[in-house]
Amino acid sequence: MLKSNNFQLGLTTLEQEITLEQLSIQGEIPLWLNGSLFRNGPSKFEVGNQQYRHLFDGLAMLHKFTFKEGKVSYRNRFLRSETYRKNLKAGKICVDEFATSINRSIWQNVGSLLNLEISDNNNLNIAQIAGHFLAITGSANLIEFDPYTLETLGKFDYTDNIPGLLTTGHPQRDFEKQEIINFTTDISQNSTYNIYRLFFGETTRQLITSIPVAEPAYIQSFALTENYIILPEFPLLTNPMNLISQKLKGKPFIDNFNWKPEKMTRFLVINRKKSELIGIYETEACFALNQVNAFENQDEIILDLCAYPSHVINDYYLSNLRNTQECKLSKPELRRYKIALSSKLVNYELLSEQFLEFPQINSEKCQSKKYQFVYGVGFAQERHNDFFNQLLKIDIIKQKVSRWYEEGCYPGEPIFVPQPNSEQEDEGIVLSLVLDGNQSNSFLLILDGHSFVEIARTKVPHHIPFGFHGQYFQGIFENSHA
Template sequence: MGLHTLYRTIDEHTKPVEGRVVGTIPSWINGSLYRNGPGIYEVGDTKYKFFFDPLAIFQRFHIHSGKAFYQSRILKSDTYKANMAARKIVVSEFGTFAVPDPCQNTFKQFLSFFGYDNTLVNFFPFEDEIYAISESKFVHRVDPETLDSLGKVNLSNYVAVNAASAHAHYDADGTVHNVGSVHGMSPEICFVRFTPTGQNDKSSMEGSEFSSGKIVASIPFSRRLGMSFVHSFAMTENYYVVVEQPLFFDFLKLKESDKNGETALSSLEWCPSVRAKLHVVSKHTGEKINTYEAKAFVVFHHCNAYEEDGHIVVDLLGYKNNDMLDAFYLSNLTSQESLEIFRRTNQGTLRRYVLPIHVDQEASVGQNLISFEGSKAKAIKTINDTVLVNFEEIIPGLGLEFPQINYRKYNGRKYRFLYVEGWPNNEGKNFRLLKIDIETRQVLEWAEDGCYPCEPVFVPNPDGTEEDDGVLLSAINDLKADVHCKAFLVILDAKTMKEIARAYFDIPRFPRDFHGLFKSENV
């Protein structure tokens, strides 16, 4: 069996399947790991073409009293219903163009790009509920036990945005933060905030819990007829940081895409000669603090950001260009050479940008404005009074993705440990789980021959006192041909990366998914 076997339609398991536990699951782990990603890759004779497009499947790993259970459910979105009714793909997605069924034209116009409801990327918690989210204006409230959609909420009814990012941030008090975009003649990046009202009406799906929505700040995109691709952003205790990368949706191409039989992906334009812009905004006042510039790069995922000695430290996984997108065409992922395609592709590396919060206007041209010790990153004053930032590569040569930290205690604060998925590289390494010590640059690894892990999710020990007191949970597909149980959940000691336990499930495999969260019963 090869990696290509993971990118195929999979059956749902609506009734919990009990796992066979090897080892001992710590007694303090009580809760559910929810995961989100593609589940249905074809409808009738039509097939999705890009990894971001297939119909969503939700997963739940429920752990309680040393036992583990697994279940999954296909999201019965309006997109799903329209496709199934037509027995073919009639709703275009990011990289898949669909010729609409004649009976579905009105529906398709309604579900135009950035308005689709196939929320297959991530989850976020709000008002004691969990919501599935993608890159659109819709979110689905999800039943935490059955994984059914309890209906969808149109965020644009509460904040004036056309889309939201797939990576919302949330505070200990339940406040949710996100970035969105406003399209039209003057496209903007918008920073939005939803505060808990305590008046969530669970019998209604009108979205009343989002009525507290507020646009904190707006920043015009640098292109009048285009906008940057924004998948995530960073947040410190006092600031938002968003990267306007020179990977732009061309609005003119997007407008003509249906007429020309093209997708939103085809309207993305990579502009290597254009500098990336790092916008910093006050969370409290909405004031734009500064915009910093950097040599062109692409970012999907931020790791963390924090403030230190008058600077904002931003850690992210940066790419030299956008050629990684080519690796996500399903024709590549489902080929026998898929691992080699990953190895040949420019991969994300751990970058650190350091942004001086207050720029000394008296500083001379060419001066490095970073004043605290221990950083190799630079922030150079230029002749036109802009600040050009150069990154420090924390761990050179490692292809990394899907970063996770001890989010509850360290998001937006100075941290030390990062957990990531290591991608295949030219040294022969395949997919694996890594722990990176930001201070010492030490890397610990968990890997097993023939096994393909998903994003590691950190679960803190409620009695722990140190940053890495806890475990990592990762769903593993074992692709070895001679293995009966090919799907298991691994539980690793987050300090040592040594295995504590695993739970085997008698199912063919897990879907290849994107992101998830752990909701504890201890809180």
């Protein structure tokens, strides 16, 4: 049960859009930090007198902090998707979201089967494809925005025809092979997972393989090693025929999925060179939203993720999060799964006693390789039943934990930015957008990646609602048309 309500501000709407050419800075920003941090997340939780039901439903807003010569600027803009425009024009919720469905008659529900409308309210993450900056989510809809002004430019399409209405908001970038790996889920009479690669600078995806699946799973992220792609299929499953019946009943998207722990968790392993599924490896039921990293150790695949014993979608209904007396929030374990390719044995161990979510590593140096440090958010012992309220750096080799904690503050996903020409894995800085429940605003926190000591912070004049993910890009500055 959560005992503090300082975090409730992070669940309230931010309407204001502003541009601030220079923020005040407490501390000193490294001069080598020249680029922009983009953040994505829900910012509007109601339209007219209608409320969204889930944290994943809120209308998307983009935020950008730009660093140049020790100074920082800020701007934010709503993502003006078709969903956003329709809703605001009508003054009510007009498009179904992840856990919110609009009121229709039975005949309107029948009609909706013939004209399937998937929301383009892309509030999960940021991606860069061939120079295009995109707001992305778990649907195949992609929305392009201007990286300087944050203005919405419109729909972005790949120049291919790989099917699938669903995807993940966590495409994996292989810096050595210069390619992006992701997959789509095509839910139909003959459902498939369609795994593809996209070479840097291109907009045409290449299908690696399609895997038939009777009951597609809800999958938010996956793992990548040098030679393998690993799809973790958690037993939160849907049946295509059930989708139709639920659609007729006016049920929202996530209500089509059922938790079936008896089906177990399955790791689908695809050989990247042979472009084929080489095996399905089963273990006890679990659930995860975010992977940490994966790499190979002889005949084993090592896969680290933030795992829960059951699915946690229900934790993030706003009715639960806003209930300060009875709110329940599941705790994610930092688990290491070992998948033995020849024997098909799967087992796991805890990498830390600390609960960890929104994990980040030095991906440019350690993606798909052995690594030592993981950063994330967790729960401070001072208020362990609170919302995510501390930042963690975990040394998984030496079992050393460093943390940042400030009473009444709620940090978001930490983004690691390596220092140019750095040699050490943790040589760089960590950026985290923090909700200050004491001052009713937010600030960007900058920590030293090695010592995990605060070196600077810069405040914005308003609160920023809890977001999900973001990306840092080197060399994106404000310019004359901003």
